[in-house]
Amino acid sequence: MSATALDPALADRLKRDEHGLVCAVVQDATSRDVLMVGWMDDEALRRTLSEGRVTFWSRSRREYWRKGDTSGHVQWVRGIALDCDGDTLLVQVDQVGAACHRGTTTCFDGGDLPAVVIDPQERRA
């Protein structure tokens, strides 16, 4: 078995976007917080599956980005699942420190939008 390419059977299941990427949702395996979303190509996924640490493809910098190499905020892999249509990964991790570059626990902290929430008693589908 080659360690230099993604398993072809898995590669066949991926439905990549026009840039060759799938979406990767990262969730803290313990707190179950959704921490962030990144992007992976086949090689980033191969590294993530085989190294025990999460590697993304940075769309802005156009390079591989192993989370924590610069910040120390490593994401240790606890599990990875592919969704039903093959275009999204759910990566369960043990997060070291803050997931967000701003120093917050998640990239969604402080981002609440004003949403209408219908009272459960009033819900009619």
Next chain:
Amino acid sequence: MSATALDPALADRLKRDEHGLVCAVVQDATSRDVLMVGWMDDEALRRTLSEGRVTFWSRSRREYWRKGDTSGHVQWVRGIALDCDGDTLLVQVDQVGAACHRGTTTCFDGGDLPAVVIDPQERRA
């Protein structure tokens, strides 16, 4: 205030892809399962924020898709947050029935990939 367009201040914060879309991660507000990922344009987000139910833009069908209108598997909004770089939404919901069209609780059920998990005692960043 117009109800026919997304709040311009919010629209300014969105970093849309080349198709005018942002990624929307849907999480069950109670179980905290990540249920699915969909896509929203400004109008889908406006409807989702104002109606109390989740509407996506279907990239394959090229139309708005209010979750549950066909299946009955409604997603009632509990909260919405925008991430730090403005290209991803986290939508907390009360999910009625199965989130996945296959009848499973989430779109990731049954999709586990073989990932190396490093024992916490052996982790060296």
